[in-house]
Amino acid sequence: MRRELGRSLLVTPYKTGCRITPALQTLLYSTSLALGHRRSFCLHSSPNATSHSDHSHKHIHFPELSCNPLNQGFSSQRSRVARFSSWTCLATQQPLARERTQTLKMAVTADPPRQKHKVTVIGSGNWGTTVAKLVAENTRGCPDLFEEEVQMWVYEEDVVIPSGSPHYDASVGDKPQKLTSIINKYHENVKYLPGIPLPTNIVANPSLLDAVKDSSILIFNLPHEFIGNICKQIKGHILPFARGISCIKGVTVTDDKIELICEYIGEELGIYCGALSGANIASEIANEMWCETTIAYNTPPCDRRDVNGAAAENGHVMAEHRDSRGKVIKTQLTALPHDYPPLDHGELHKLFSRPYFTVSMVSDVVGVSLGGALKNIVAIACGFVEGHGWNMTAKTAVMRRGMLEIIQFAREFFPETIQEKTFWEESAGWGDMIVSCTSARNWRYSKMAAERGVSVQEIERTELNGQKLQGISTSREVSSFLRARGVEDKYPLFKLVEGILDCKVNVEDIPSLFRK
Numbered sequence: 001m002r003r004e005l006g007r008s009l010l011v012t013p014y015k016t017g018c019r020i021t022p023a024l025q026t027l028l029y030s031t032s033l034a035l036g037h038r039r040s041f042c043l044h045s046s047p048n049a050t051s052h053s054d055h056s057h058k059h060i061h062f063p064e065l066s067c068n069p070l071n072q073g074f075s076s077q078r079s080r081v082a083r084f085s086s087w088t089c090l091a092t093q094q095p096l097a098r099e100r101t102q103t104l105k106m107a108v109t110a111d112p113p114r115q116k117h118k119v120t121v122i123g124s125g126n127w128g129t130t131v132a133k134l135v136a137e138n139t140r141g142c143p144d145l146f147e148e149e150v151q152m153w154v155y156e157e158d159v160v161i162p163s164g165s166p167h168y169d170a171s172v173g174d175k176p177q178k179l180t181s182i183i184n185k186y187h188e189n190v191k192y193l194p195g196i197p198l199p200t201n202i203v204a205n206p207s208l209l210d211a212v213k214d215s216s217i218l219i220f221n222l223p224h225e226f227i228g229n230i231c232k233q234i235k236g237h238i239l240p241f242a243r244g245i246s247c248i249k250g251v252t253v254t255d256d257k258i259e260l261i262c263e264y265i266g267e268e269l270g271i272y273c274g275a276l277s278g279a280n281i282a283s284e285i286a287n288e289m290w291c292e293t294t295i296a297y298n299t300p301p302c303d304r305r306d307v308n309g310a311a312a313e314n315g316h317v318m319a320e321h322r323d324s325r326g327k328v329i330k331t332q333l334t335a336l337p338h339d340y341p342p343l344d345h346g347e348l349h350k351l352f353s354r355p356y357f358t359v360s361m362v363s364d365v366v367g368v369s370l371g372g373a374l375k376n377i378v379a380i381a382c383g384f385v386e387g388h389g390w391n392m393t394a395k396t397a398v399m400r401r402g403m404l405e406i407i408q409f410a411r412e413f414f415p416e417t418i419q420e421k422t423f424w425e426e427s428a429g430w431g432d433m434i435v436s437c438t439s440a441r442n443w444r445y446s447k448m449a450a451e452r453g454v455s456v457q458e459i460e461r462t463e464l465n466g467q468k469l470q471g472i473s474t475s476r477e478v479s480s481f482l483r484a485r486g487v488e489d490k491y492p493l494f495k496l497v498e499g500i501l502d503c504k505v506n507v508e509d510i511p512s513l514f515r516k
C-alpha cells in the first residue's frame with residue numbers, strides 16, 4: 001500500500017486473495033477520517049466474488065473512494081455489489097491506477113447521509129450561552145455533520161442595556177428591550193454572559209417549540225428546577241429520534257424517587273439523553289481559558305452503525321436500552337434514521353470539544369450526573385466554612401467528607417451501574433469538587449451570606465441578577481429524599497447544609513457532627 005500524503009491519495013494493493021488486516025483497516029479508517037469525507041462504501045477482500053452471497057469477508061470503511069460509474073451493476077438497493085474497472089479518489093478526483101483496482105469488488109451498504117444534525121440549546125443563562133457559543137463554533141467547523149445555525153431558546157426577558165455597555169443606544173436609553181432581540185442584534189447575551197462576543201450563527205429564539213422544531217440534538221442547559229416545565233411543553237413537538245445532552249447539574253426527586261436529570265428528560269420525552277458535567281466555570285470557558293469536561297453517553301443500540309457507518313436498522317425499532325439501574329428502559333426509542341450522520345462518542349466529541357475545552361467521553365451517566373449535582377451541596381458547606389472565618393484546612397476536610405458522601409450515595413442508590421473511578425479520574429468528579437469549592441457561585445455566594453449574616457436565598461435574590469444557585473434546591477431535594485428513607489444520619493454533611501440553610505445549625509457545630 002502506498003499513501004501519497006501530498007495529494008491525499010490512498011492506493012490499496014489488493015490482489016487476489018489479499019487479506020485486510022486490522023492494521024490496514026485502522027490505517028484506511030484514520031486516513032479516511034483525516035480526509036474528512038463521510039461515505040459508506042466497503043471493499044471486499046475477495047476479488048473474485050461475483051455475487052452478493054460471496055461477500056462474507058471483512059469490510060472496511062473506505063470513504064474517500066468513489067467508483068466510476070457509481071450505479072453500475074448494483075444488485076439491490078441496500079447492499080449493492082458490482083465489478084468496477086476504475087476508481088477515483090474523491091479528495092483528488094484522480095483515477096487510481098487501473099492495474100491496482102480492476103480486480104476489486106465493491107459493495108455499497110448504505111447511501112451517504114443526506115441530512116445534517118440540527119442543534120438546539122435549551123437555556124441561555126451563564127452556562128447555556130457559553131455552551132451555545134462553543135457548539136456554534138463547532139457546527140460552523142463541521143458542515144458535513146451539523147447544520148451551521150444553532151438555535152438557542154431564551155427565556156424571554158425585558159432587559160435594560162446599561163449606559164456603560166458598548167451596545168448602549170442613547171436613542172433607546174433606559175427603555176427595556178427583549179433579550180432575544182439584543183442577542184440577535186449585538187451577538188452578545190448582555191444579561192447572562194456580558195462582554196463575550198457570540199458567533200453569528202447562534203439564533204436566540206423566544207419560542208421554545210420553534211427552537212426545538214426539527215432538531216436532532218437537544219442540549220438542555222438551564223437551572224434544574226425548570227426542566228419539568230420545559231419537558232411538558234416540548235413533549236410531542238420534537239423529532240422522535242432526537243437525542244439529548246443534559247448540561248444541568250441537579251437531580252429530580254419525585255414521590256421519594258430520585259432520578260438523574262438526563263434520565264428524567266429521556267423518560268419524559270421518549271428519547272435518549274446523555275449528560276455533560278465537569279470542572280467548568282462558564283465565564284472562564286467563554287473567555288476561552290482551557291478546561292476539561294466529561295460527557296457520559298451510552299449510544300442506544302438502535303443508533304449503532306456497522307463498521308461502514310450504515311444503520312443497523314432504519315425507521316422504528318424496538319430498542320433494548322438499559323438505564324442507570326441496569327433495567328431495560330420502558331421507552332420505545334426511535335432509531336436515528338440512516339440518512340442522518342451517526343451520533344456516537346466521535347460525533348459528540350466533534351460537537352463539544354474545542355481547543356480550550358477538552359472533552360472526555362465515558363459511559364457512566366451516574367458518576368457524571370451525581371458528581372455535578374451533589375458537589376453543589378458541598379460547595380455551599382465550603383462557603384459557610386470560609387465565611388465563618390475558617391480557611392483551607394477546614395474546607396479540605398469538608399471537601400473530602402463531601403466526596404465520601406457522594407460516593408456513598410451513588411453506591412447506595414445506583415449500585416447497578418456506578419463506576420467509582422469517574423469520581424477519581426474524571427473532571428466530573430474531584431475536578432468539579434475542587435473548582436466548585438474554591439471559585440464557583442455556590443461557594444462564593446454562600447461565603448458572602450455567612451460574612452454578611454444573611455440567608456443564601458437572600459443573596460441569590462439580591463446579588464445574582466437572575467442567576468441561580470443550584471445547591472440550595474439540591475440540598476433540600478436530596479435531604480427530603482434521604483429523610484423519606486430514614487437514612488439522613490448516614491449523610492451528616494448533606495444534613496448539615498440543609499440545617500444551616502434553615503438556620504437550625506451553626507457552622508461551629510460541624511466538628512461535633514463528625515465526631516459522632
Ligand SMILES: NC(=O)c1ccc[n+]([C@@H]2O[C@H](COP(=O)([O-])OP(=O)(O)OC[C@H]3O[C@@H](n4cnc5c(N)ncnc54)[C@H](O)[C@@H]3O)[C@@H](O)[C@H]2O)c1
Pocket residue numbers: 123124125126127128129154155192221222223224226247248249250280281282283466467468469470
Ligand atoms: N454557570 C456555570 O459556570 C455553570 C457551569 C457548569 C454547569 N452549570 C449548570 O448549568 C445549568 C444552567 O445554569 P446557568 O449558569 O446557565 O444558568 P444561570 O443561573 O446563569 O441563569 C438562570 C437561567 O434561568 C432562566 N430562567 C429564569 N426563569 C426561568 C423559567 N421560569 N423557566 C426557564 N428558565 C428560566 C434565565 O433566563 C437564565 O437563563 C445549571 O444546572 C448549572 O448548575 C453552570
Ligand SMILES: O=P(O)(O)OC[C@H](O)CO
Pocket residue numbers: 249278279280281282379432435436440441442443468469470
Ligand atoms: O457556579 P456554580 O456554583 O453554579 O458552579 C459552576 C460549575 O458547576 C462548576 O463546575
